[in-house]
Amino acid sequence: MEDIDTAALKENFALVAGHGPDEVAQYFYSYLFLRHPQTRDMFPPAMTKQRDRLVGALVRIVTNVDQVDQLVPYLQDLGRDHRKFGTLTAHYPAVGEALLTTLRHFSGPGWTDKLAADWASAYILVAGTMSGAAEHIAETEPPSWDAEIIEVDQRTFDIAVLTVRTEEPVPYLAGQSVSVEPTTTRPREWRWYTPANPPGGLDIELHARLIPGGPVSTALVRSSTPGDQLRLGPPFGRMTLDSGSQRPLLMIAGSTGLAPMKAMVGQVARDGGRQTHLYFGARSDREVYDRKALAALQDWHGWLTVTTAVSDDTRWPGPHGMIGDVAAGDGDWSGHDVYVCGSPAMVEATVKRLLAQGVQERQVRFEEFGRA
Ligand SMILES: Cc1cc2nc3c(=O)[nH]c(=O)nc-3n(C[C@H](O)[C@H](O)[C@H](O)COP(=O)(O)OP(=O)(O)OC[C@H]3O[C@@H](n4cnc5c(N)ncnc54)[C@H](O)[C@@H]3O)c2cc1C
Numbered sequence: 001m002e003d004i005d006t007a008a009l010k011e012n013f014a015l016v017a018g019h020g021p022d023e024v025a026q027y028f029y030s031y032l033f034l035r036h037p038q039t040r041d042m043f044p045p046a047m048t049k050q051r052d053r054l055v056g057a058l059v060r061i062v063t064n065v066d067q068v069d070q071l072v073p074y075l076q077d078l079g080r081d082h083r084k085f086g087t088l089t090a091h092y093p094a095v096g097e098a099l100l101t102t103l104r105h106f107s108g109p110g111w112t113d114k115l116a117a118d119w120a121s122a123y124i125l126v127a128g129t130m131s132g133a134a135e136h137i138a139e140t141e142p143p144s145w146d147a148e149i150i151e152v153d154q155r156t157f158d159i160a161v162l163t164v165r166t167e168e169p170v171p172y173l174a175g176q177s178v179s180v181e182p183t184t185t186r187p188r189e190w191r192w193y194t195p196a197n198p199p200g201g202l203d204i205e206l207h208a209r210l211i212p213g214g215p216v217s218t219a220l221v222r223s224s225t226p227g228d229q230l231r232l233g234p235p236f237g238r239m240t241l242d243s244g245s246q247r248p249l250l251m252i253a254g255s256t257g258l259a260p261m262k263a264m265v266g267q268v269a270r271d272g273g274r275q276t277h278l279y280f281g282a283r284s285d286r287e288v289y290d291r292k293a294l295a296a297l298q299d300w301h302g303w304l305t306v307t308t309a310v311s312d313d314t315r316w317p318g319p320h321g322m323i324g325d326v327a328a329g330d331g332d333w334s335g336h337d338v339y340v341c342g343s344p345a346m347v348e349a350t351v352k353r354l355l356a357q358g359v360q361e362r363q364v365r366f367e368e369f370g371r372a
């Protein structure tokens with residue numbers, strides 16, 4: 001690995017990407033699907049421009065192979081996750097070949113034997129870590145879990161709460177997310193969603209918010225009906241409860257970022273209860289989509305306080321403002337374990353505000369719903 005010149009790989013890809021990321025992705029996929037048609041069925045039916053999720057990520061990872069020690073846990077998770085696509089060890093050389101052919105094509109005279117050898121070595125190292133982990137986990141875990149939608153509760157114009165039933169329990173921890181393929185309505189499109197109930201049973205509650213123009217959220221919120229089939233991928237995420245801590249909890253959620261907080265509240269209840277302040281923020285009164293459940297949770301659990309704030313609707317009788325500001329304005333949270341979940345903008349603003357107020361980074365766990 002010492003011989004791999006990662007700076008040269010990055011420089012080479014910057015040159016290649018100069019031809020336009022869409023052109024590069026298009027060439028990569030055309031080559032892959034033509035030469036290795038058995039890989040086509042793993043990808044979404046319409047591989048339109050701007051829809052590429054693999055090439056950019058692939059290159060970013062491979063060109064950082066000099067940090068492979070830090071990357072190993074992530075690559076192991078990625079390899080485990082790729083099993084849901086049907087990816088087998090035998091498929092990795094095909095993607096490596098498509099990558100190198102694409103790079104050579106766009107590099108023109110800048111392509112050298114040394115670059116070719118370095119790309120190949122870096123790819124083999126990354127692919128080996130992924131496929132090794134996938135083979136290892138195959139002994140104990142299925143590649144995905146079949147599920148069926150059993151209830152669709154359209155709470156607002158753009159938010160639906162879905163109850164899905166699996167045949168086997170999915171081994172997630174409260175706060176973690178699973179990727180979802182709406183097999184009936186959007187086959188081979190995978191997106192992340194976060195169970196809103198603690199693990200162990202066969203039923204999983206999902207909160208889906210429609211993102212305008214987004215294929216999967218539109219399908220889940222607008223077109224879901226009981227009986228629709230889904231597949232769920234393996235769970236991931238570090239926004240989980242710290243079992244070694246007895247500190248009180250502060251949870252701050254924007255919109256469907258409420259889902260993991262509900263799962264964690266359920267888990268805290270199972271574990272005997274712990275003082276918890278849950279802040280839920282929405283833009284308008286109508287987007288306060290889970291108020292009955294939140295009121296019931298607060299009634300049941302003496303250790304739980306729920307505050308709902310609305311940012312853009314003056315008729316709301318409770319607190320107004322961005323939820324991070326409302327929570328930060330309510331007290332000193334430096335003695336709490338802090339959880340934040342919502343859009344990337346909400347999470348960034350909230351965490352920044354709390355840190356400025358004396359909360360330490362190590363106290364905060366968060367999940368952003370925008371990016372995988
Ligand atoms: C770990 C994780 C957990 C998630 N859990 C949930 C969940 O429980 N409920 C839920 O509704 N969504 C959740 N999401 C977002 C979800 O995975 C999809 O991205 C979202 O539903 C849109 O899917 P789409 O196919 O319609 O559009 P996409 O093609 O996925 O997205 C279109 C664009 O919208 C952005 N985007 C997606 N979600 C948001 C958001 N909330 N705020 C601002 N921008 C956004 C994306 O980054 C992208 O740029 C989660 C995301 C991650 C990474």
Ligand code: HEM
Nearest residue numbers: 039042043053054057058061085087091092095126127372
């Ligand atoms: C070193 C090798 C590889 C790396 C680093 C890699 C990395 C990634 C990453 C980071 C994503 C995005 C995940 C997400 O958005 O959640 C992805 C998606 C994907 N990968 Fe890989 N991958 C590799 C090899 C492969 C192979 C061999 C296959 C199978 C032929 C494959 C099939 C896919 C598919 C089907 C997707 C989803 C694409 C989409 O939804 O548009 N990958 N990969």
